[in-house]
Amino acid sequence: MLTEPLGALGLDVEAVEISPAGKRRVLRVAVDKDGGVTLDDVADATREVNRVLDDSDVMGEQPYTLEVTSRGVDRPLTLPRHWRRNADRLVKVTLADGSAVTGRIVAAGEESVTLEVTGRRRDLAYDGISKALVQVEFNRRSTATGDGADEEGED
Numbered sequence: 001m002l003t004e005p006l007g008a009l010g011l012d013v014e015a016v017e018i019s020p021a022g023k024r025r026v027l028r029v030a031v032d033k034d035g036g037v038t039l040d041d042v043a044d045a046t047r048e049v050n051r052v053l054d055d056s057d058v059m060g061e062q063p064y065t066l067e068v069t070s071r072g073v074d075r076p077l078t079l080p081r082h083w084r085r086n087a088d089r090l091v092k093v094t095l096a097d098g099s100a101v102t103g104r105i106v107a108a109g110e111e112s113v114t115l116e117v118t119g120r121r122r123d124l125a126y127d128g129i130s131k132a133l134v135q136v137e138f139n140r141r142s143t144a145t146g147d148g149a150d151e152e153g154e155d
Helices: 003-007 039-054 080-085
Strands: 012-021 024-032 064-070 090-095 100-108 112-117 120-125 129-134
Touching: 003 012, 003 039, 024 039, 024 080, 039 064, 080 100, 100 120
Parallel strands: 024 064
Antiparallel strands: 012 024, 090 100, 090 129, 100 112, 112 120
16 A cells, blocks of 8 residues: 555655554554655655555554654665665675675675675675675775775774
8 A cells, every 4th residue: 555655755665564552553664765765755755654544444443653764774685676775885694505794785786786795796696695684884984085994894
């Protein structure tokens, strides 16, 4: 119900979750788009989700609280667009064989991703990846600042 109306706003629906919260329920809708989601995008999405829900009886009579959020870095990368939208971010990838690799996303296509791992590029097919998470980086220095620091950053 939400995919088309939010798509018209340029947003992708990444997750819809309903969880109990006392006598109420919490409906969480996570959205994303190329370039990231702004507060205005979240406000527009909230209005649109409210409109869609008000026009239907999908939530029934029990009261609920609506939360519209961005995708967040804690959600796994599962689709090519997730990889593309996180270009230049550090990711930890668990491969189908159980091994793990951490690297920076250099490029992302429809079938595979290219990571920079300890100075070397490594191509990984999505179907060979069992799990991938963006790593939160604090104090990341960039060569764009002219400080000559390594782009691998610091955790």
